Amino acid sequence: MKIFYVVAFAMAIASGIAVCDAFGLNFGMKRHSSVASSTRSSKLFMVIGDKPKVVIPGEKVVVIPGDKVEVKPKKVKTLQKIEQIKVDGKYLNHPLKEEMKNEEVFVSKDAMQVLKYHGSYMQSDREVKGKGKDFQFMLRLKQPAGELAPELFKLLDDLSRDMGQGTLRATTRQCFQLHGVRKGNLKHVVRSIMDIGSSTVGACGDVSRNVMCPPAPFTSPEYELAREWSKVFAQLFRPMTDAFSAIWLDGEKVATVETWSKEVAHHNIDENMLYDNGRGIILKDKTEPIYGTRYLPKKFKIAVTVPGDNSLDIYINDIGCVVITNDAGELQGFNIMVGGGLGRTHNKEETFARAADHLGYVDKADMMECMKAILAAQRDHGNRDVRTNARMKYLVHTLGIDKFRVLVESYYGKEILPWRPIKDWKYNDWMGWWEQGDGKLFYGLHIDSGRVKDEGDFRLKTVLRKIVDKYNTPMVMSPTQSVILKDINPEDKTDIEQMLKDHGIKSLDQVDPLERLAMACPALPLCGLAMTEAERTMPDTLRRVRLLLNKMNLKEEEILIRITGCPNGCARPYMAELAFVGDGPKSYQVWLGGSPVLEGRTGYPYLSKVRTATFEETLEPVLAFFIESRYKFEAFGDFTFRMGPEVIEEYANKYVLGSVTA
16 A cells, blocks of 8 residues: 655744654755745644654654654744735735725735736836836736637627737637736726626736647547646636625626636536545635635746647646547546746856656546645745745746655545656647538637737727627637637638638738747836837848848748746746846846757857847857757757757857858
């Protein structure tokens, strides 16, 4: 019989005692030194020999030879500021509830932290000069599986025109953002979205975020299952507090229940959520039995895909799930990976981007319980003392995947089975025309940096509204900041193509592959973290890279490029073959070595403080080395990963500009 080594891992680290050695647990870490103390409110069981010993949370554990356990009281630690705000907020109510009723055009810093859980960030236009800040609010939708009903798009189109900055922005997590909403309009906007059967709840904050899946609306069993279980997990980990209705609906019920909750009602999700196996997953908290008063240490990202389809960057998530079916297309269970995440801080080696590890396989009947166990492990053992190390990737990295699996199994109560072999990963953005499988078509419409706008002869926002009005077309948001128009009758294809052309929209064959593969975060002027430009300079950056490739006779080369204005990683730069990560005004840290199919690894930092005006001088030697030393058909990202930064830098130091072409 397998013995579960259920140890208060993080408590042992914090107190520097011998528990780790006693259980063979090595918390040594080259790039990160500690994990925060546990916040687990249930009892922890330590197995010594075959006798479980109860360890009361908040007390120091000392292992004594002879299978004896001595428990000493531990001093109560002062909570970090953000953790105290969660406690004082009384389940995401205060002080936001009070401040939404005052006449100010902004909210306080504490209220701003609470507001994130409601799906909004307070921003200001950094380019507006004057006596005070130009306060406005960004609102992010929650759209499990990226689905967007025609009625919801029409509403967002109207709201962005009447109460926003006139544009919509498709994000990298398959949802729309609405920018430029003033505080006085915020309640109306949120209520309108909730009343139509959508939500902003949990789109931001230290909870499970929007659950992703492949955007292709194929009707095959695997893809149907990926969409269905994305909604299951979204519903399973939704915050349960009544703060959302209290603040935005004045305590009333929404006019329409969230669309996805009705679609997965047959899974009895609330019953599965509240099921208590007695191993510490469920807290003694009537309001938030999964999250508790302090929710998670930091944001938590989940994605579901099918074998082979890595259109959604599956390895960057806290939990990635892969649908496993039998030959008849019936669900058997899921492969699970854990510990991905991209946020980092320049010049802090203890923060880093990380691709997920393979945890194992779980049968479908146990999947919700296993997912709860993983989340509970992060809830109780994630680092709440150092917020920059709070993501689950640091817990997985510190323990290692095998010991993290043991930790999860201690909550789960069962053994996680070995990862099942699946087909190789491929990257496809699903742009252009495709058959759905039910006689209808879908069309992937590329959008530069996700910005849905009208500008001169380019009238994307107008034409999308016309198409939706005429054909009642549902959409799916893409993980690459684009949209998919689905359920199109074949006889309507020609008309839709003409409508797009008449409004200045390029056909797919007119889009440069560099543009099609690229992503950028919004950055300036609204993001308070941005060090430099991203979205606004992306077109010129890609134009210059294209000119350089053409000059070096690499016209056919397709390189996956991403740009962000800071190191937080919103456009997933660390997975790209080539990335520009803002590290100062008009300068970037250049990253190389990401996988062309986004599989199982991050890139690496090559050079810092590369000036925007002269980045070609940095790229040309790398491309020259690529020309001279690549394997046949080797992709740029695979080549730079194989060579590594030191070898590339050695070559670049000797390179003479203009001396090599293909």
